[in-house]
Amino acid sequence: MHKVIRSRSGPPKVTLEQVAEHAGVSPSTVxxxxxxxxxxxxxxxAVVAKAIARLGFVPNPVARGLAGGRTLxxxxxxxxxxxxxxxxxxxxxxxxxxxxxxxxLFVSGRWHAEEEARCIDVLRSRRVDGIIxxxxxxxxxxxxxxxxxxxxxxxxxxxxxxxxxxxxxDHREGARLATQHLIALGHRRIAFIGGVAEHPDAVEREQGYxxxxxxxxxxxxxxxxxxGAFTEHSGLQAVEGLMAxxxxxxxxxxxxxxxxxxxxxxxxxxxxxxxxxxxLVGFDDVAGSMYAVPPLTTVHNPIQEIGGLAAQxxxxxxxxxxxxxxxxxxxxIVRESTRQAGPAPAA
Amino acid sequence: MHKVIRSRSGPPKVTLEQVAEHAGVSPSTVxxxxxxxxxxxxxxxAVVAKAIARLGFVPNPVARGLAGGRTLxxxxxxxxxxxxxxxxxxxxxxxxxxxxxxxxLFVSGRWHAEEEARCIDVLRSRRVDGIIxxxxxxxxxxxxxxxxxxxxxxxxxxxxxxxxxxxxxDHREGARLATQHLIALGHRRIAFIGGVAEHPDAVEREQGYxxxxxxxxxxxxxxxxxxGAFTEHSGLQAVEGLMAxxxxxxxxxxxxxxxxxxxxxxxxxxxxxxxxxxxLVGFDDVAGSMYAVPPLTTVHNPIQEIGGLAAQxxxxxxxxxxxxxxxxxxxxIVRESTRQAGPAPAA
DNA sequence: TTGTAAGCGTTATCAT
DNA sequence: ATGATAACGCTTACAA
Numbered sequence: 001m002h003k004v005i006r007s008r009s010g011p012p013k014v015t016l017e018q019v020a021e022h023a024g025v026s027p028s029t030v031x032x033x034x035x036x037x038x039x040x041x042x043x044x045x046a047v048v049a050k051a052i053a054r055l056g057f058v059p060n061p062v063a064r065g066l067a068g069g070r071t072l073x074x075x076x077x078x079x080x081x082x083x084x085x086x087x088x089x090x091x092x093x094x095x096x097x098x099x100x101x102x103x104x105l106f107v108s109g110r111w112h113a114e115e116e117a118r119c120i121d122v123l124r125s126r127r128v129d130g131i132i133x134x135x136x137x138x139x140x141x142x143x144x145x146x147x148x149x150x151x152x153x154x155x156x157x158x159x160x161x162x163x164x165x166x167x168x169x170d171h172r173e174g175a176r177l178a179t180q181h182l183i184a185l186g187h188r189r190i191a192f193i194g195g196v197a198e199h200p201d202a203v204e205r206e207q208g209y210x211x212x213x214x215x216x217x218x219x220x221x222x223x224x225x226x227x228g229a230f231t232e233h234s235g236l237q238a239v240e241g242l243m244a245x246x247x248x249x250x251x252x253x254x255x256x257x258x259x260x261x262x263x264x265x266x267x268x269x270x271x272x273x274x275x276x277x278x279x280l281v282g283f284d285d286v287a288g289s290m291y292a293v294p295p296l297t298t299v300h301n302p303i304q305e306i307g308g309l310a311a312q313x314x315x316x317x318x319x320x321x322x323x324x325x326x327x328x329x330x331x332x333i334v335r336e337s338t339r340q341a342g343p344a345p346a347a
Numbered sequence: 348m349h350k351v352i353r354s355r356s357g358p359p360k361v362t363l364e365q366v367a368e369h370a371g372v373s374p375s376t377v378x379x380x381x382x383x384x385x386x387x388x389x390x391x392x393a394v395v396a397k398a399i400a401r402l403g404f405v406p407n408p409v410a411r412g413l414a415g416g417r418t419l420x421x422x423x424x425x426x427x428x429x430x431x432x433x434x435x436x437x438x439x440x441x442x443x444x445x446x447x448x449x450x451x452l453f454v455s456g457r458w459h460a461e462e463e464a465r466c467i468d469v470l471r472s473r474r475v476d477g478i479i480x481x482x483x484x485x486x487x488x489x490x491x492x493x494x495x496x497x498x499x500x501x502x503x504x505x506x507x508x509x510x511x512x513x514x515x516x517d518h519r520e521g522a523r524l525a526t527q528h529l530i531a532l533g534h535r536r537i538a539f540i541g542g543v544a545e546h547p548d549a550v551e552r553e554q555g556y557x558x559x560x561x562x563x564x565x566x567x568x569x570x571x572x573x574x575g576a577f578t579e580h581s582g583l584q585a586v587e588g589l590m591a592x593x594x595x596x597x598x599x600x601x602x603x604x605x606x607x608x609x610x611x612x613x614x615x616x617x618x619x620x621x622x623x624x625x626x627l628v629g630f631d632d633v634a635g636s637m638y639a640v641p642p643l644t645t646v647h648n649p650i651q652e653i654g655g656l657a658a659q660x661x662x663x664x665x666x667x668x669x670x671x672x673x674x675x676x677x678x679x680i681v682r683e684s685t686r687q688a689g690p691a692p693a694a
Numbered sequence: 695t696t697g698t699a700a701g702c703g704t705t706a707t708c709a710t
Numbered sequence: 711a712t713g714a715t716a717a718c719g720c721t722t723a724c725a726a
Contacts, residue, residue: 062412063719082434232638291579410703
């Protein structure tokens with residue numbers, strides 16, 4: 001009774017050495033049992049287990065880190081810790097890592113390559129056992145170099161290297177799906193709002209858009225593609241630009257949901273109804289898009305799942321395996337922001 | 348030249364001892380300089396500084412943690428790391444802590460008191476120097492106890508204790524503001540969607556709603572208050588329940604933005620326009636609400652700023668001060684989801 | 695299979 | 711003001 005309370009109130013002060021003493025074995029034996037480093041007789045195993053339970057022993061990760069060189073912590077580089085997109089990924093990572101006794105150390109690159117490099121330094125100085133990079137800006141060669149000193153898992157690219165696994169979602173296919181959907185509904189003049197130009201996801205999504213158009217015998221009209229920056233505001237601005245330039249369009253495909261949301265607002269402001277006057281498709285299927293008004297048709301990007309996969313790949317890497325990660329294929333989620341194109345598109 | 352590259356590629360292998368040797372002083376002197384623990388002659392200071400720069404020495408936080416008992420890391424307990432609300436707070440915390448050389452360790456309680464307790468154990472076993480709790484479920488007395496062994500900063504309550512600082516936003520006043528706004532617009536039948544019942548923020552917001560009503564001579568109608576759970580879905584359901592029960596209302600005040608967003612969708616589905624048919628107010632001013640269709644009128648909750656304040660309070664606590672934290676007062680942000688009540692509310 | 699002892703890179707306690 | 715010399719709590723050769 002008394003013990004339970006203590007274990008929750010005071011810092012765990014019991015040391016491995018005390019456990020050893022209590023069990024009548026040597027510290028190394030206890031350590032071996034804890035880490036499965038070597039075979040230990042069932043007999044001692046039992047005594048030690050009892051002693052651990054009795055004393056409420058919890059190994060000290062800090063000491064472990066110093067002695068063993070492993071800290072049981074994994075650095076995770078995101079671009080923005082707030083953001084529905086990264087939030088979901090972090091959630092997936094936390095769950096998978098936590099189940100294995102590892103803790104994530106989250107840092108934000110804030111879209112600057114420089115910041116990102118600083119993040120890596122921080123993580124390294126903290127002696128993380130590995131680094132997961134969620135769609136960063138670092139060059140492929142920088143990643144390869146990094147992987148020479150640490151296991152690395154990176155999302156958003158296709159990259160082969162030792163000690164490194166990359167998880168890549170098929171953005172092109174996803175964008176193709178979205179565009180095809182619009183085409184199938186009879187839309188011919190489909191505007192596209194792009195993402196951050198240097199961002200690999202963004203360029204792939206634009207490629208998918210183009211490919212679908214071409215496959216349908218439609219030729220991409222440069223006047224229909226607007227630049228965006230993956231933010232709501234940029235989506236709003238993009239649509240405003242489009243309307244100011246007086247190009248006709250009956251549908252908009254935005255390279256991510258946040259921009260689609262911004263686009264919806266711009267349309268609303270100008271009195272163009274979604275989906276009655278213009279159809280709208282996003283990308284990512286971020287948590288909020290299901291509750292947009294109207295609910296947004298989008299391409300589901302299993303971000304949280306990818307986070308989990310990334311974490312598992314890292315765990316496998318740490319275990320000395322050479323994991324092959326398979327990312328789920330994109331699926332189109334049809335909701336209420338798209339509909340059949342009107343018989344005669346308005347001039 | 349060569350050095351720069353190495354510092355970014357290999358793990359920092361230079362030890363304090365090597366610096367000492369290189370500078371011709373003892374390790375203790377180097378340590379003292381690093382920590383400002385004692386006076387050191389300008390002379391040695393300079394030599395050591397040079398040696399540190401020359402060798403590219405970076406102190407090892409793990410070793411520091413073992414020897415000194417401080418890890419320069421702060422545990423942060425959130426309820427959901429994904430979530431626009433907590434995301435913003437984490438962002439504020441990360442920025443403030445990072446500037447001081449501290450790293451946050453984020454863990455999610457997932458709204459379970461039990462999980463939350465486990466989180467604390469994890470953080471403690473990692474030897475964090477302090478714990479920031481963002482609106483948790485732990486009892487006040489549990490927090491007091493915790494504060495006896497570790498500096499604690501907690502948001503979402505008013506609590507006085509040694510080694511503990513609480514930051515409390517005035518939810519009641521915020522809710523009052525929101526309700527008054529609706530009343531001033533001529534609304535008389537104002538529905539309220541509550542939050543998680545055990546959540547202190549939720550009850551205060553409901554109190555504010557009631558107070559504003561009473562202050563205006565309106566008596567709260569139990570049929571107008573619906574239970575919610577701080578999620579979009581629960582907001583949607585709440586409005587559906589309200590409409591199914593056929594109570595009249597010309598305005599809805601939701602205890603947070605996410606529920607307001609859900610409410611907006613339910614209204615949209617039933618063909619009731621916002622704000623033409625019913626006015627809608629949220630709470631928190633989460634990132635997305637500015638881009639809702641229509642943009643949501645809400646109470647601004649400076650979450651990111653509060654995160655920063657919490658971090659600074661923690662830093663002050665660690666420095667042995669007794670910080671007084673002042674949280675900004677709530678402000679109403681009037682956008683486009685509210686308008687004058689119609690002359691004769693529909694039956 | 696198990697124990698002994700030497701680290702791991704700092705900080706802290708004494709002396710001087 | 712500065713230097714030895716223990717810790718800190720655990721892992722890991724190396725022995726036995």
